Amino acid sequence: VNLSGFIKFREQSPLIIAVDVEPEISIEGLLEQAKNYVAGVKFGLPYILRKGASEIKRITYRYRDNYFFIADIKLADIGFVGGLMIDLVKEMGFNAFIAHGFIGLEGALKEIKKKADELGLFLFVVAAMSHPGAEEIFNRNFISIVEACKKISIDGYVAPATLPRYIRELRDLNPNAVIISPGVGAQGARVGDGISSGATFEIVGRRITLSRDPLVTLRELMSIYKDRGVI
Numbered sequence: 001v002n003l004s005g006f007i008k009f010r011e012q013s014p015l016i017i018a019v020d021v022e023p024e025i026s027i028e029g030l031l032e033q034a035k036n037y038v039a040g041v042k043f044g045l046p047y048i049l050r051k052g053a054s055e056i057k058r059i060t061y062r063y064r065d066n067y068f069f070i071a072d073i074k075l076a077d078i079g080f081v082g083g084l085m086i087d088l089v090k091e092m093g094f095n096a097f098i099a100h101g102f103i104g105l106e107g108a109l110k111e112i113k114k115k116a117d118e119l120g121l122f123l124f125v126v127a128a129m130s131h132p133g134a135e136e137i138f139n140r141n142f143i144s145i146v147e148a149c150k151k152i153s154i155d156g157y158v159a160p161a162t163l164p165r166y167i168r169e170l171r172d173l174n175p176n177a178v179i180i181s182p183g184v185g186a187q188g189a190r191v192g193d194g195i196s197s198g199a200t201f202e203i204v205g206r207r208i209t210l211s212r213d214p215l216v217t218l219r220e221l222m223s224i225y226k227d228r229g230v231i
């Protein structure tokens with residue numbers, strides 16, 4: 001699924017599944033069951049490393065017509081090394097990846113964005129993080145990160161459902177941004193908190209991956225989204 005297919009699926013579902021651990025019912029069991037309920041699948045670095053590049057590639061190719069695949073590699077390196085990672089992300093069949101925003105433009109984000117565009121990958125930048133300690137250092141740089149990203153036309157962001165004021169501010173600063181928002185479920189934000197603050201999609205990990213019956217969990221999430229009027 002390409003970016004426009006992903007955005008189009010938003011009408012049906014605002015959900016991205018975060019896979020960091022092997023799902024309770026296996027990855028293929030989960031991806032078979034989640035097809036009508038989920039727009040995207042985000043693989044975390046621990047999962048990618050544990051499975052290995054060829055197995056990840058097999059999964060992304062098998063489900064390429066069903067999901068928008070995001071590599072959560074949280075890239076935070078010089079442009080040259082970033083470029084090597086982006087090549088691997090492309091080879092593994094991903095549609096998008098996540099980079100950190102604090103590395104700055106020159107010699108880093110500028111080169112990363114250029115490479116992403118060349119390879120047809122969508123870039124999400126982490127604008128603020130979801131855990132409590134993020135407020136100590138990282139999130140203080142939120143405005144500088146978003147302003148820098150705007151200069152090079154970055155329109156994809158990760159912003160926390162646990163601290164929804166960042167989502168609201170980001171939406172004001174960039175009305176067209178694709179904002180994906182983690183923190184729902186295991187980290188304490190309620191289902192729909194991210195979307196009602198202006199996020200485009202919500203990312204839910206453990207609440208789904210650790211569920212013995214993810215189909216029931218997915219249906220529960222959908223009924224909450226319906227009750228909250230987001231689908």
Ligand code: NUP
Nearest residue numbers: 018044128129130182186187204205206
């Ligand atoms: O600030 C962030 N917080 C966060 O949890 C940025 C992220 N990318 N994530 C990711 O979202 C985290 O790596 C995990 O894959 C997912 C949240 O999973 P869960 O708390 O729903 O299990």
